[in-house]
Amino acid sequence: MAPSSPRRARQLSERRDRILAAARDLAEEQGWEAVTTRRLADAIEYSQPVLYGHFPQGRTEIVTAVALTGFEELAVALGSLGDAGSDAERMRALVRAYLDFAGRHPATYDAMFLLPVLVPFASDDTPAVVRQGFDAITSTLSRLESPPDDVGTAAEVLWGAVHGLAALHRAGRLAAGNEDLRIEALVRLVAGGAGSRDPGASAG
Template sequence: MSAITERRERERAQRHQLIITAARELAETEGWEAVTTRRLAERVEYSQPVLYSHFNGKEAIMRAVALEGFGELAALLRAAQPGGLRAVAGAYLAFAAERPALYQAMFVLPTDVKFAHAETPPALRACFDAFVGCFAAGHPRRELFAEVSWGALHGIAALAENGRIPPEGQADRLDVLVTQFAGG
């Protein structure tokens, strides 16, 4: 009995992850507008209602995908940490450029995820902390600088992603941004 329910829960958890992965892959190959509950259900080889037994709706699935993204981004930024702001910022822009759909779920699409809040997911907080760590410990407005440099990077990334800025100039923009902020 206990063994059976355990197995069931294991299978359920597997399917849970399968849905997240399928949604992410679909979004990364065809964009979020192509991620419909019907296509997603077909992809995981279950009917639509199964999705709703795992998630509280489509938005919840996207939130789960975004959460996965926060974990990956945090790892990348932490790895770049020793290289200072230039390396962290470069890693950030590379992440945004290489996984546009994932980045969109994390930072562009409407979300319920709490930012700068007590309930902020640890992975997300770790991302922010990577930026904070780029400024000296004694810096009087350390958090503020982290926030602004992150925001600035996001602007560059977002505009490039939706075609408002030519993507090929990102390296130059990164250089300007880092130079202006590292000097302060």
């Protein structure tokens, strides 16, 4: 048989990665509706059935895999914020990092939260990377000077709030140019008015 050993395994793994990279690039550049199995096959210079060798569940499984890379990146972005600064500063950093990610990788974010995907959520089988993003929110909340009684519930609400802003923004539903105002309003709501100098939010 072909080198069933390390070399072949590495080739397969690389080809899998190329499929995911092609899918994500295509999606970010032209939207998910442009991510067809034929175009993906073209991109990796193989025929369509090869895709199904890597992802037996087909296109949906590819979207899922892209979503998981997104969850990983989001977890890293939210997990590396440090715990210096005031309540409001840490909260602002969290919100900004989240919205930044959603804004920089809109199609990936769609895969994570909008598109149908083969991941069990809110379950014992939920992948660790998915949980880690949520944990970053929880931990920021529990570090507040006066943390909410029920941190878990508060984290769900805060997550909902940032996700809502991201989703509405992405769908073009919010007034353009008010992003910073919204962030400050949310931060004040969650972290309280005091505890930090005004950030002088003036960035575009």
